[in-house]
Amino acid sequence: MASICIINPTSTVHLDHGIDEAVRPLKVAGGPDFRVVHIEHARPAVQSQSDSDLAGTQVIDLVAKLDREGGIDAFVIACFSDPGLHAAREETRAAVFGIGESGMLTAMTLGQKIGVISILPNSIPRHWRMFGAMGIEPRIGCDVSVGIGVVELETTPDAMDRMVEKGLWLKDQAQCDVIVLGCAGMAPFEAELTRRIGIPVIDPVRAAAAHALGRVLLKTGAVR
Numbered sequence: 001m002a003s004i005c006i007i008n009p010t011s012t013v014h015l016d017h018g019i020d021e022a023v024r025p026l027k028v029a030g031g032p033d034f035r036v037v038h039i040e041h042a043r044p045a046v047q048s049q050s051d052s053d054l055a056g057t058q059v060i061d062l063v064a065k066l067d068r069e070g071g072i073d074a075f076v077i078a079c080f081s082d083p084g085l086h087a088a089r090e091e092t093r094a095a096v097f098g099i100g101e102s103g104m105l106t107a108m109t110l111g112q113k114i115g116v117i118s119i120l121p122n123s124i125p126r127h128w129r130m131f132g133a134m135g136i137e138p139r140i141g142c143d144v145s146v147g148i149g150v151v152e153l154e155t156t157p158d159a160m161d162r163m164v165e166k167g168l169w170l171k172d173q174a175q176c177d178v179i180v181l182g183c184a185g186m187a188p189f190e191a192e193l194t195r196r197i198g199i200p201v202i203d204p205v206r207a208a209a210a211h212a213l214g215r216v217l218l219k220t221g222a223v224r
Contacts, residue, residue, distance in 0.1 A: 002032035002220045004212045005074040006205075008184070009055040009083055010032060011042045012151055013186055021024050022187035023209040029044060032073060032216045034209070037062075045150035047120055054079040059084035060091060067092040073219065074212040078184040078205055080118075081126055095215045100130055102211045103180045104205025108139060111178030112202045115170030116143040117163055118182035119150055141176040143170065150185045163189055167197035180204060 005175050006023065008015050016036045023034050039058050059077055063084070068074055074095040075086055082098030089096045107114045114136075118124055124143045131137050146162040153159050163186070170176040180202045181190065190203035 002073045002216050004032050004034050004073055004076065004209065004216060005072045006034060006036045006073045006078050006209065007059055007062060008038040009042055009059050009079050009187075010038060010045055010150070011038060011040055011075060012044050013038055014154070015078075015150070018187050019184060019205055021056045022190075022203055022205045025041075025210050026206070027212050028213075031208030031213065032220075035072075037077075046079045046081055046083065047149060048122055049126055052079070052083045052126060055079060055081075056084035056087065058085045063088040063096065064091040067094065073216045076205075076208045076212050080123075080182045080184065080204060082130065095212060097208040097212050099184060099208040100127070100182075101134065101209035103202050104131070104134065104136060106204075106207040106210075107178045107200075107202050108136070110202070111176070113141040113174075113176045113178075114138070114139050115141050115167070115174055115179045116182045117166050117170070117179060117186070118143055118145045119185070120149055120154070121145045121147070123182060141174040142170060143182065150183055151187045153183070154188075160189060160192060162194055164196045167193055167201065171197055171199050171209075173180035178202065 077098045080100040082100040085098040144166045178200045187203045187205045194201040
């Protein structure tokens with residue numbers, strides 16, 4: 001059976017569950033198996049450039065190790081900063097997708113002006129560097145922070161309300177017509193945010209997993 005490995009580049013195990021739930025609708029009969037792994041000795045979250053740089057080296061090492069073991073047809077890096085993305089593509093013949101890149105590319109098929117909801121304020125400059133590298137800055141309306149760390153998202157009582165508030169601001173004030181969630185830990189919030197904000201809200205984990213699924217199915221012809 002074909003296999004897609006989703007890498008959670010942190011040591012926070014409970015993020016694995018949210019990622020697995022996010023991709024559940026993509027687990028089609030006869031399709032590839034989805035496997036979610038975390039990095040045991042990584043930092044608890046990727047919230048700074050330093051975190052991202054370290055996570056990049058750890059992701060590259062893990063991709064190289066799993067590639068040597070064989071059996072994986074595609075990798076997904078489940079962090080919006082896409083740590084190690086381009087170097088990982090040099091380590092394997094399997095397809096490698098970053099949720100940041102995939103989330104933004106998906107958003108461009110659903111709207112003209114993209115808003116991003118991020119975790120902490122220091123995430124935003126890092127994201128803009130990625131947007132610049134992708135050459136999509138003119139399509140970005142604004143990137144706003146809810147002021148909640150990755151690990152705290154699930155336990156902060158008003159996390160949903162904060163994201164709704166930021167999403168409505170992006171829609172009404174920044175005139176964005178599609179929103180991307182700028183953190184893998186926000187995956188469980190996608191459906192409710194879409195309903196309450198009233199424009200498409202993209203979970204980048206699901207977007208990248210969908211890209212990986214399409215690539216693998218086209219390659220293997222697993223579903224007919």
